[in-house]
Amino acid sequence: MPAGEQNKTTRMYLIGYDIGSSSVKACIVDAESGKTVGNAFFPKQEAPIISHKAGWAEQEPESWWTYLKEATAEAMNRAAERTGRDITAIREGLAAIGISYQMHGLVCVDREQKALRPAIIWCDSRAVPYGNKAMEALGPEFCLGHLLNSPGNFTACKLAWVKENEPDIFERIDKIMLPGDYIAMRLTGTATTTLSGLSEGMLWDFRNNCICKELMDHLGFGTDIIPEIRPTFSEQGHVTPQVAKELGIRSGIPVTYRAGDQPNNALSLNVFNPGEIASTAGTSGVVYGVNGTINYDPLSRVNTFAHVNHMENRQTRLGILLCINGTGILNSWMRRNIVPGNLPYEDLNRMAESVDIGSEGVSIIPFGNGAERVMQNRETGCSIHGINFNVHNRNHLVRAAQEGIVFSFKYGIDIMQEMGMNIRKIHAGRANMFLSALFRNTLAGITGATIELYETDGAAGAAKGAGIGAGIYKNNKEAFASLECLKVIEPDPALQPRYQEAYGRWLDILRTMEKK
Numbered sequence: 001m002p003a004g005e006q007n008k009t010t011r012m013y014l015i016g017y018d019i020g021s022s023s024v025k026a027c028i029v030d031a032e033s034g035k036t037v038g039n040a041f042f043p044k045q046e047a048p049i050i051s052h053k054a055g056w057a058e059q060e061p062e063s064w065w066t067y068l069k070e071a072t073a074e075a076m077n078r079a080a081e082r083t084g085r086d087i088t089a090i091r092e093g094l095a096a097i098g099i100s101y102q103m104h105g106l107v108c109v110d111r112e113q114k115a116l117r118p119a120i121i122w123c124d125s126r127a128v129p130y131g132n133k134a135m136e137a138l139g140p141e142f143c144l145g146h147l148l149n150s151p152g153n154f155t156a157c158k159l160a161w162v163k164e165n166e167p168d169i170f171e172r173i174d175k176i177m178l179p180g181d182y183i184a185m186r187l188t189g190t191a192t193t194t195l196s197g198l199s200e201g202m203l204w205d206f207r208n209n210c211i212c213k214e215l216m217d218h219l220g221f222g223t224d225i226i227p228e229i230r231p232t233f234s235e236q237g238h239v240t241p242q243v244a245k246e247l248g249i250r251s252g253i254p255v256t257y258r259a260g261d262q263p264n265n266a267l268s269l270n271v272f273n274p275g276e277i278a279s280t281a282g283t284s285g286v287v288y289g290v291n292g293t294i295n296y297d298p299l300s301r302v303n304t305f306a307h308v309n310h311m312e313n314r315q316t317r318l319g320i321l322l323c324i325n326g327t328g329i330l331n332s333w334m335r336r337n338i339v340p341g342n343l344p345y346e347d348l349n350r351m352a353e354s355v356d357i358g359s360e361g362v363s364i365i366p367f368g369n370g371a372e373r374v375m376q377n378r379e380t381g382c383s384i385h386g387i388n389f390n391v392h393n394r395n396h397l398v399r400a401a402q403e404g405i406v407f408s409f410k411y412g413i414d415i416m417q418e419m420g421m422n423i424r425k426i427h428a429g430r431a432n433m434f435l436s437a438l439f440r441n442t443l444a445g446i447t448g449a450t451i452e453l454y455e456t457d458g459a460a461g462a463a464k465g466a467g468i469g470a471g472i473y474k475n476n477k478e479a480f481a482s483l484e485c486l487k488v489i490e491p492d493p494a495l496q497p498r499y500q501e502a503y504g505r506w507l508d509i510l511r512t513m514e515k516k
Helices: 003-008 062-082 087-093 130-139 140-147 155-165 169-172 179-188 195-200 213-219 239-248 263-269 328-337 345-353 394-418 436-447 459-471 495-515
Strands: 015-021 023-028 036-042 094-101 105-107 176-177 253-259 276-281 285-289 303-306 316-326 364-365 381-385 425-429 450-453 483-490
Touching: 015 062, 015 087, 015 179, 015 459, 023 195, 023 459, 036 062, 062 179, 062 239, 087 094, 087 195, 094 179, 094 263, 094 459, 105 450, 130 155, 130 213, 130 285, 140 213, 155 169, 155 213, 179 239, 179 253, 179 263, 195 253, 195 303, 213 253, 213 285, 239 459, 253 263, 253 316, 263 285, 276 394, 285 394, 285 436, 303 450, 316 394, 328 394, 345 394, 345 436, 364 394, 364 495, 381 394, 394 436, 425 436, 436 450, 436 483
Parallel strands: 015 094, 094 253, 276 425, 425 450
Antiparallel strands: 015 023, 023 036, 105 176, 276 285, 285 316, 303 316, 364 381, 450 483
16 A cells, blocks of 8 residues: 555554653553563663662652653654554554553642652652551551551652651642642643552552551641542543644644553453463562452552452452562572683573572572562561582572572562462563573473463553543453463472482571571
8 A cells, every 4th residue: 555545544552651769761662462562761870769868769849741752752653663654643542551660659739730849769768667657646456447558658658758748848738649640640631540549559448448547647647648549440631732742743642551561460460360470570570460359469469459440339350469679680690600711691691590499408588679568568588498519510500599599579479369460371571581491491380370471561560551441442452452472381299309409409408597
């Protein structure tokens, strides 16, 4: 078809944004094929984080908007190049916008919708004492029974810090927002939030299905500070003419989906149902499982939030989030310090595979990247156990490192199972530790779950979420019909006893450390 005629043919596109602490990503998806036609991120160097004191982490919300504009322009140009259509055709075809964002942040805006201070982002720890005091005052039974978590270092407690330490700013606050709420407001001029977002900020009462007034009363602020609540998949406002001109897109495009990065990562991997898990294993590792019943861990070793398809009084879908700090960072430490010559990871994996399951008795506890919530914030560090100088070499250490990482995942998955989850399937991106056959086979073998590997990212997932919210796709099966499973790893029943033996030895060491 000639280019002129092709540009006259109407095609529908979806755009997804992923507002991270490192960069903002934009992805344009052809709604019919489900394929990405244009993507970009900005800045090209890691975005700065403001840290005036140890444990503080802030970013300017205006910088996210600047990055979003740059990423949008580049993604639009790439979409035009890849499709052979002009920018006008891409612009006119944009049908809906979805937003993924870094979780647990706090943005404070005034009546003119201007940010009053830098955002306090997810990795800022200043609110920990406020969460501890709230847990003590309200009691573990109330907090876990209503919030499903301890108040911790989440958004509500970050606001308590602002109230006590910056009273002049607190008095000027009209609404508080998560980073994704702020971007949606900038796009549409309308301040809204979601139930899922409120749950990640410790502002939602799951027992009473409402904003948690008791916690807010304790912390000293009223519910009028919360924006209007909209469903995760719904029209949440429309792009204003001014913003359309600023971004080079058409006005009136609806924002129809919004979720935090971990629930959105699960959506991107088509994880919606109880018993399904989305997992990542980069520098740190995440296991995010969907539970179909309202439950919590009495020791708060995992976090529980409303998943993207949770509907109060209609459908219980809770995301249980486990974070392991010492994942890929342990593997890279082995590569830098134990293996000579800075070998490629493929060679590292071959070294590990040369050793039998269980590393001939060597076990590694991998928690060497700071306190682990799954370990109730104990500073256990990383430790190596069982070395025999006459038997073991660096290959045993490399394998034991990967096994130790998998066993830490299994330890967290056991907690999820105690909460009522029946783990059947693990969805993961084909990246980082999941590139290792040993890692994949060990995880499948020790959990008994099937692993499916996919090629996707959060911005593409947000675009498809927008398609669901706009009614372009009738459900997640239709939205992710084009998501190609690249590899399936089935557990080998014959090897499970050997994996269990190695895990049992690892677990005995860990429990001994827990008692100290």
